[in-house]
Amino acid sequence: NAGVIQTPRHKVTGKGQEATLWCEPISGHSAVFWYRQTIVQGLEFLTYFRNQAPIDDSGMPKERFSAQMPNQSHSTLKIQSTQPQDSAVYLCASSFDSQNTLYFGAGTRLSVL
Amino acid sequence: TQTVSQSDAHVTVFEGDSVELRCNYSYGGSIYLSWYIQHHGHGLQFLLKYYSGNPVVQGVNGFEAEFSKSDSSFHLRKASVHWSDSAVYFCAVSARTGNTGKLIFGLGTTLQVQP
Numbered sequence: 582n583a584g585v586i587q588t589p590r591h592k593v594t595g596k597g598q599e600a601t602l603w604c605e606p607i608s609g610h611s612a613v614f615w616y617r618q619t620i621v622q623g624l625e626f627l628t629y630f631r632n633q634a635p636i637d638d639s640g641m642p643k644e645r646f647s648a649q650m651p652n653q654s655h656s657t658l659k660i661q662s663t664q665p666q667d668s669a670v671y672l673c674a675s676s677f678d679s680q681n682t683l684y685f686g687a688g689t690r691l692s693v694l
Numbered sequence: 695t696q697t698v699s700q701s702d703a704h705v706t707v708f709e710g711d712s713v714e715l716r717c718n719y720s721y722g723g724s725i726y727l728s729w730y731i732q733h734h735g736h737g738l739q740f741l742l743k744y745y746s747g748n749p750v751v752q753g754v755n756g757f758e759a760e761f762s763k764s765d766s767s768f769h770l771r772k773a774s775v776h777w778s779d780s781a782v783y784f785c786a787v788s789a790r791t792g793n794t795g796k797l798i799f800g801l802g803t804t805l806q807v808q809p
Contacts, residue, residue, distance in 0.1 A: 585737070614795070614796060614797075623801040624738075624784065629795060631795070640796075674737075682728070682740050682743065683738070685730075685737030685738040685739070686737050687736055687737045688736075
């Protein structure tokens with residue numbers, strides 16, 4: 582079991598460019614979560630899929646951010662027209678059961694110059 | 695609205711000392727409570743969780759936490775810390791009902807264990 586895999590580990594973009602972050606959940610896990618981590622805000626919930634369906638995207642900025650889960654083996658978080666304030670570590674997590682134990686990937690550090 | 699408060703941003707202890715990391719929560723319904731650990735440059739790892747029954751729950755590596763409904767607390771403890779316990783510790787709450795599995799995290803407590 583390789584755990585939750587996130588790629589790339591580091592991404593540097595210029596202001597206004599697009600960034601796509603990838604997540605491969607643990608096989609057999611039905612739920613996938615995206616969080617954003619910064620020093621100031623801590624861990625912010627972004628969005629959540631269960632059985633590939635979007636369940637709760639209440640944490641997603643309404644503009645420029647989108648997430649998809651086209652199949653059970655991967656999810657993507659896309660940020661259009663990146664801004665310096667988007668710089669953060671983006672964490673993906675998956676879970677198997679309804680008792681909410683999350684298994685996190687190592688994260689993607691996004692730096693917007 | 696669910697909130698999680700970790701009152702200590704940094705805690706420094708010596709190896710072999712006991713430690714308690716504090717967590718208080720605010721939520722009006724049935725909840726799960728959990729603790730996660732994050733070593734530098736890594737994702738979060740699950741330590742332990744409480745959802746019902748015995749208010750003292752045991753986790754990995756000698757950690758335990760005690761739920762108190764009256765104090766709205768879920769403090770994490772370890773009797774004797776090791777240098778490898780140096781990390782950031784996050785307390786989290788999630789609703790037990792409804793179709794949401796999301797966790798709301800506190801800002802974290804950085805534990806530094808000195809030799």
